Amino acid sequence: ALAALEQRFARTIAADHRIEPRDWMPDAYRRTLIRQIAQHAHSEIIGMQPEGNWISRAPSLRRKAILLAKVQDEAGHGLYLYAATETLGADRADLTRKLIEGRQRYSSIFNYPTLTFADVGVIGWLVDGAAICNQVPLCRTSYGPYARAMIRICKEESFHQRQGYELLLTMMSGTEQQRRMVQEATDRWWWPALMMFGPPDADSPNTAQSMAWRIKRDTNDELRQKFVDMTVPQAEKLGVTLPDPELRWNPERGHYDFGTPDWAEFKQVLAGNGPCNAQRLAHRRRAHEDGAWVREAASAYAAKQAARAAA
Ligand code: ACO
Numbered sequence: 395a396l397a398a399l400e401q402r403f404a405r406t407i408a409a410d411h412r413i414e415p416r417d418w419m420p421d422a423y424r425r426t427l428i429r430q431i432a433q434h435a436h437s438e439i440i441g442m443q444p445e446g447n448w449i450s451r452a453p454s455l456r457r458k459a460i461l462l463a464k465v466q467d468e469a470g471h472g473l474y475l476y477a478a479t480e481t482l483g484a485d486r487a488d489l490t491r492k493l494i495e496g497r498q499r500y501s502s503i504f505n506y507p508t509l510t511f512a513d514v515g516v517i518g519w520l521v522d523g524a525a526i527c528n529q530v531p532l533c534r535t536s537y538g539p540y541a542r543a544m545i546r547i548c549k550e551e552s553f554h555q556r557q558g559y560e561l562l563l564t565m566m567s568g569t570e571q572q573r574r575m576v577q578e579a580t581d582r583w584w585w586p587a588l589m590m591f592g593p594p595d596a597d598s599p600n601t602a603q604s605m606a607w608r609i610k611r612d613t614n615d616e617l618r619q620k621f622v623d624m625t626v627p628q629a630e631k632l633g634v635t636l637p638d639p640e641l642r643w644n645p646e647r648g649h650y651d652f653g654t655p656d657w658a659e660f661k662q663v664l665a666g667n668g669p670c671n672a673q674r675l676a677h678r679r680r681a682h683e684d685g686a687w688v689r690e691a692a693s694a695y696a697a698k699q700a701a702r703a704a705a
Contacts, residue, residue: 407608412538415481423607426600427537428484429498430609435475436493436500438468440674444508445517453511460557461514467550474543481539494679502660503590505668506582512565512575513583518558519632520580520587520625526551527621528591531611559628566633573633580629581637588652589660591618597657622650 399418406413413419442465449465452458476486492498503521508514526548533544565572592614595601604610612620622641629636640653662668 407536410534410536410608412541413536414538422603423609424482426604426607426609427540428479428482430600430604431475431479431482431540432484432489432492433499433501435472435479435489436498437504438472438475439493440500440504440678442468443674443677444504444506444670445514447508448511448514451511452514457514457561464518464554464557467554471547471550474547475540478537478539478543482537490682494675494682496666496675499664500674501590502663502668503586504674505663505670506586507670509582510575510579512562512572512579515558515561515565515576516579516583518554518556519562519628520558520583521590522551522554522558523625523628524587524590524621526555527624528617531617534608534611536608559632562632562634576632577634580634584637585655585659588618588621588655589663591615591621593657593660619649622652626650 400420403413403417403419403423406417413423445461446465449458449461452461476489479489480486489498493500503524508517529544529548529551533541533548535541535544562576565576592598592601595613595615598614601610601613605613626636626641638653640651642651644651663671666672
């Protein structure tokens with residue numbers, strides 16, 4: 395009987411159809427999805443902090459309204475993704491506990507500080523740009539609820555990317571000091587943005603199996619290359635330099651060649667030693683503790699409603 399289930403699963407994947415919550419799936423497929431989707435959800439939630447830092451100091455009402463909307467979208471993305479893990483049998487409270495105890499990952503990128511308002515623009519342009527590059531193919535990931543969540547998320551990410559790029563275009567047509575701020579923020583975020591795609595394929599323990607299961611549709615290095623190729627012309631239009639002396643067009647390959655990210659730094663950030671890891675987790679832990687009364691009140695209300703319904 396198990397062989398028949400395994401065959402059906404393999405046929406569904408091979409036909410590029412979706413696996414749905416009630417379908418049989420291998421335990422390792424379920425575990426990989428829970429790991430990746432939970433990490434993705436945690437990234438959206440922790441990702442509210444670096445930009446949230448600027449909401450109260452946005453330079454105009456318009457910028458503040460845009461930034462508020464964007465940070466709220468990220469909370470929404472986190473919630474759709476936690477809901478997707480629940481269709482796999484995960485428990486959201488358990489995932490949150492694992493996050494605040496440092497037992498589950500979130501994206502390395504959110505462990506860097508936002509030093510000036512130009513960072514808000516550069517995060518939209520590069521970080522959300524990288525997120526789109528990674529997530530558009532995930533609209534075709536093999537697990538149905540994850541694929542469907544990605545469709546809406548990508549539409550919103552595309553708004554985030556554009557608001558960032560538009561903010562930067564505005565700053566670049568401003569004063570010399572504003573242009574310097576944009577360049578300086580680009581210099582700080584470029585390499586961490588390339589690290590978002592994960593380790594090189596040769597050092598990526600999960601890629602081969604996730605590609606075979608069609609959870610991932612492209613490898614880490616393929617997506618990193620795609621991101622560099624799409625970003626270089628945007629940098630030129632903006633009038634900033636990307637901080638990589640090895641960056642140049644390679645006509646034979648039909649792609650840009652680029653330098654190697656500092657993988658030792660990436661490992662340090664993953665190990666919890668990035669510039670803001672401790673601060674991000676402490677903030678998330680505090681928000682969770684401060685919200686305890688809301689969870690208690692909601693549970694008490696639900697229990698009362700259930701008792702009333704039973705009476
Ligand atoms: N930051 C933190 N952890 C990372 C990163 C990163 N940038 N890249 C890889 N890792 C982790 C992996 O989760 C994996 O963890 P493990 O030790 O628990 O297995 C380990 O490093 C090895 O990496 P891979 O084998 O390459 O892992 P994977 O196949 O999961 O690929 C990737 C990593 C590309 C990030 C994939 O999980 C993915 O596409 N996730 C969905 C997108 C996502 O999470 N985006 C979040 C940032 S974008 C945003 O939220 C705005």
